[in-house]
Amino acid sequence: MLGQMMHLPLSIIEILRFSAQNHPKAEIVSVRTEGDVHRYTYPDAFKRVAQLASGLKKIGIEPGDRVATLAWNGYRHFELYYAIAGLGAICHTINPRLSSEQMSYITKHAEDKVLCVDLTFVPLIEVLKDQFAEGTIYILMTDRAHMPESKVDFLCYEELLEDEPNDFEWATLSEETAAGLCYTSGTTGNPKGALYSHRSTVLHALTLSVSLAKTVHEGAKILPVVPLFHVNAWGLPYACPLAGASLIFPGPALDGKSIFDLMDREQVSSAWGVPTVWLGLQGEIAVRGRNPEGFTSVIVGGSAVPRSMIEVFEKSGVMVCHAWGMTEMSPIGTHGILSAHHEETMSEEDKLDMKARQGRRAFGVDLKIVDEAGVIQPHDGKAIGELYVRGNTVINGYFRNDEATRTVIDSDGWFATGDVASIDAEGFLTIQDRAKDLIKSGGEWISSIDLENIVMGHPDVANCAVISIAHPKWDERPLLVIVPNGEARVSKDQVDKMLLKQVAKWQLPDAIEFVAQLPLTATGKVSKLTLRQNFKDYKLPDIV
Ligand code: AMP
Numbered sequence: 001m002l003g004q005m006m007h008l009p010l011s012i013i014e015i016l017r018f019s020a021q022n023h024p025k026a027e028i029v030s031v032r033t034e035g036d037v038h039r040y041t042y043p044d045a046f047k048r049v050a051q052l053a054s055g056l057k058k059i060g061i062e063p064g065d066r067v068a069t070l071a072w073n074g075y076r077h078f079e080l081y082y083a084i085a086g087l088g089a090i091c092h093t094i095n096p097r098l099s100s101e102q103m104s105y106i107t108k109h110a111e112d113k114v115l116c117v118d119l120t121f122v123p124l125i126e127v128l129k130d131q132f133a134e135g136t137i138y139i140l141m142t143d144r145a146h147m148p149e150s151k152v153d154f155l156c157y158e159e160l161l162e163d164e165p166n167d168f169e170w171a172t173l174s175e176e177t178a179a180g181l182c183y184t185s186g187t188t189g190n191p192k193g194a195l196y197s198h199r200s201t202v203l204h205a206l207t208l209s210v211s212l213a214k215t216v217h218e219g220a221k222i223l224p225v226v227p228l229f230h231v232n233a234w235g236l237p238y239a240c241p242l243a244g245a246s247l248i249f250p251g252p253a254l255d256g257k258s259i260f261d262l263m264d265r266e267q268v269s270s271a272w273g274v275p276t277v278w279l280g281l282q283g284e285i286a287v288r289g290r291n292p293e294g295f296t297s298v299i300v301g302g303s304a305v306p307r308s309m310i311e312v313f314e315k316s317g318v319m320v321c322h323a324w325g326m327t328e329m330s331p332i333g334t335h336g337i338l339s340a341h342h343e344e345t346m347s348e349e350d351k352l353d354m355k356a357r358q359g360r361r362a363f364g365v366d367l368k369i370v371d372e373a374g375v376i377q378p379h380d381g382k383a384i385g386e387l388y389v390r391g392n393t394v395i396n397g398y399f400r401n402d403e404a405t406r407t408v409i410d411s412d413g414w415f416a417t418g419d420v421a422s423i424d425a426e427g428f429l430t431i432q433d434r435a436k437d438l439i440k441s442g443g444e445w446i447s448s449i450d451l452e453n454i455v456m457g458h459p460d461v462a463n464c465a466v467i468s469i470a471h472p473k474w475d476e477r478p479l480l481v482i483v484p485n486g487e488a489r490v491s492k493d494q495v496d497k498m499l500l501k502q503v504a505k506w507q508l509p510d511a512i513e514f515v516a517q518l519p520l521t522a523t524g525k526v527s528k529l530t531l532r533q534n535f536k537d538y539k540l541p542d543i544v
Contacts, residue, residue, distance in 0.1 A: 009175035010202040012238065013049075013086035019241035020046035023218065026244050029266055030074040031251030033119040034146050038075055042241055045079060048161060050168035052083035055160035059137060061114065063088030063173075066181060068112040069229065070094045070121045073249040076141045076157060077228045078237050080116055085179040085198065086170050092181040093229040096121060097522035098191070104131035106183045106191050109400065116141055116157070120252055125152050175199035181399060182231055184327045193399030194328050196232070203364065204330040204393040205238035211335055211362045212321065215270040215297045218244035223263060225254060225273030226302070230523050231331040234272060234301075234323075256280030260292055267294030274302035274524045275309060279463065282312055291316055299323055299335075303525045304431060304449045306456035307356040314352065324358035324431060326417060328408075330393040333367070334359040334429045356453065360427040365391040367429065368414065369421055381424030384432055384445070388414040420445075437528050439468040439476045446478055446507045448528070454499055455480060460488040465518055465526045466509060469538050477540055480509035481531060483517055510540045 019026070020043040029039045061067060067084045069091065071077040084091040092110050094103060107115070115132065116139040117125055125138065129152055140147060140154035147156050175198045183191035209216050216222060216236075222245050224233040232238070240247045248266045250259065259281050263271060271281075278300060285291055298313055301323035310320045325331035336359030338351065346354070361367050369377045369385035377383035394415050397405035408416045420432045432438065432447040439446040448466035455464045462485040468476035480495065496508050519530035 009173060010199045011170075011173060011175065012179055012198050012201055013082055013170050015202065015205060015238050015242050016042065016046050016049060016082050019244070023241065023244035026218075026241070027246045028075050028078060028249065029246065030249040031253065031262060032074060033072065033251060034142060040075065045075065045082075047166035049079050049082045049086065050166050051161040051164035052079050053086050053168045053170075054164035056083055056087060056089070056114075059114070059155070059160070061087055061089050063171075064178075065089045065114075066092045066110045066112045067114045067116065068092040068094050068107060068110065069116045070096055070125070071116065071118040071141055071228065072120070072252045073224055073228050073233065074118070074141075074251055075249065077118075078247070078249070080141075081180075081228070081232070081237055085201075086168070088171060088173050088177055090178050090181050090195070093232070095183075095227075095229045095522045096124070100128055100131070102191055102522075104128060106193070107132055107136075109190075110181060110183075110193065113137065114139060117154075118142075118252075119146060119148070122148055122150055122152070122154075126150060173198060175202075180232060182229075182327055189404075192401055192404050194231075194330075194395045195399040196330060200330055200393045201232070201235075201238060204235045204332065205242050207362050207364055207393065208235045208239040208332055209243040211332070212239075212299065212337065213243075214319070214337060215299060215321070216240060216243045216245050220245040221248055221267060221269045221294070222246065223248045223250060223259075223266075223268040223271040225250060225259065225271060225277045231325075231327045234299075234325070234331055236272060254280075256282075256284035260284040260288065263292035263295055268292065269294055270297040270299065271295070272299040275300055275305050276463075276520065276524050276526075278309060278313075282309065285316070291318060297321065301325060301358075302523065304358075304453060305356065306453045307352055308453075308457035310355050311352055314348075314355070320355055322355055322357070322359055324429060328395045328415060328417075329365070329389060329391075332362050332393075333365050333389060334361050336360075336428075354428065358421075358429040358431050360429070364393060365389055366414075367423060369423060379423040379425060379427065381422055381428075381430075384420060384422045386435060387417045387419045387421040387429075387431075389417055390414045434528075437467075439466070439478050441471075441474045441476055441478070441506065443475075444506070448478065450503060451478060451480065451499065451507070451509065454502055455482070455495060458490050458494070458498060460485050460490045463518055463526075465528060465531055467528055467532050467535060469510070469535065469540055471510075471540060478507070478509040479535060479538060479540070480512045481518065481535070482512055482514050484514055489514060510542070513538075 114137040138154045141157045143158040180196040224236045297319040299321045305322045313320045322336040325333040368388045371385045377385040451466045463483040469479045471477040519527040521527045
């Protein structure tokens with residue numbers, strides 16, 4: 001027997017309509033590429049989104065068209081998210097840190113009709129223009145006064161909105177309609193597209209605002225340092241208006257000082273981003289000897305968060321939530337918000353250990369781990385296997401890429417994450433490594449993440465990464481690459497002593513190398529692939 005309930009399609013524009021009515025005082029504050037700060041409310045945004053939708057329609061945008069963006073975190077980018085989706089078109093966010101080959105590949109693969117760009121990227125577009133499809137429409141996200149001389153024929157964003165009505169007749173769309181497109185940065189092969197729907201996006205926003213209600217709530221001020229060009233800034237442009245939280249968009253300057261000043265000025269309550277960003281902020285906090293005003297929580301993920309980083313924040317009264325997810329998962333998969341009984345019964349040290357793991361699944365995301373033979377492993381905290389996921393916010397295939405899809409979707413419809421993990425009886429996930437980053441020594445696995453997390457606790461280490469080096473006897477052995485914190489160079493003996501408290505002797509790195517900086521991927525993570533290439537001819541000390 002079926003229930004007798006109405007079925008209204010889930011729709012992205014409904015989030016903003018709701019927010020404009022129910023949270024009229026919450027703000028969107030943006031550091032603009034023009035150099036000043038812009039602020040307005042959700043009702044203002046909703047009106048401008050209507051104007052933008054009219055403007056986009058006039059230049060020929062139709063349902064199903066791909067409209068690409070190459071832009072920082074700011075209110076115009078936010079407006080594009082909603083106007084494009086509201087028209088039934090698809091907002092394709094491009095990561096500006098991709099190589100020009102990758103950028104031209106994805107714009108061709110996506111068949112973008114329009115490219116909306118921030119002022120910063122005018123020189124880039126001028127160089128790359130010939131690689132984009134003929135007939136592409138270019139929109140510059142600024143006003144008439146800031147339009148530069150350019151050989152590219154840009155339309156002016158603000159002129160597109162001018163004179164348009166501030167209400168729009170939003171069409172009713174099937175909730176399965178595609179709304180957003182984001183390509184994974186793809187360390188190997190061509191980037192692959194995750195195509196989000198209205199349904200998956202709204203469900204993700206609901207899940208996020210419930211799971212992380214301690215941070216995303218009415219009156220909160222949220223800083224997404226995580227970019228709008230990477231997995232929809234982890235869903236914040238949807239979850240914040242839904243919950244009534246203000247959004248503080250940082251624009252292009254993401255160094256520790258700029259972030260500190262912005263947080264202090266706007267009294268940001270919760271800041272979201274990858275660990276590398278928080279290394280910068282912690283450096284600035286150390287210089288000033290205090291936290292930014294109003295700072296109460298940090299949500300960090302995208303790569304493993306060292307326990308030492310969590311400890312520094314927690315000891316200064318800032319709650320850390322370590323989250324795990326993927327572009328293919330919209331992205332939130334798990335989060336480390338502890339339950340009341342953990343808070344009440346666990347020691348501070350045990351809580352830190354727990355927070356250094358990747359947390360428990362969000363509602364609607366199922367997790368399983370399987371061994372190399374495909375056998376499902378128990379959730380006992382010991383068994384390790386490849387992590388598979390499924391849920392309404394997980395892709396069921398890559399955009400126009402059946403070949404890649406076949407390699408990631410198993411016969412039961414689960415998505416293979418490529419991460420190797422264990423899950424304990426309470427459901428806490430521990431990511432051991434990316435499968436391709438694990439080090440196989442004499443048939444046993446060594447987790448690079450485990451070693452890195454411990455070494456990061458040393459005061460003379462600013463950053464570090466462990467990679468595998470080929471070894472004639474053991475197949476692979478770990479090499480520790482360190483970015484020193486100042487002049488002092490930590491010795492191999494000191495590192496070994498630290499590590500031996502938690503790992504076995506055979507897991508110790510064979511050697512240490514010092515570098516000025518670690519190579520980063522387009523999404524700000526350490527690129528182990530590049531690092532392995534940089535050290536491909538490296539000879540470990542015991543090998544002649
Ligand atoms: P992306 O699709 O670029 O967001 O990358 C997703 C991948 O980043 C995951 O498959 C993990 O390998 C890694 N990742 C994300 N969050 C974490 C985390 N909290 N700890 C360890 N690895 C993570």
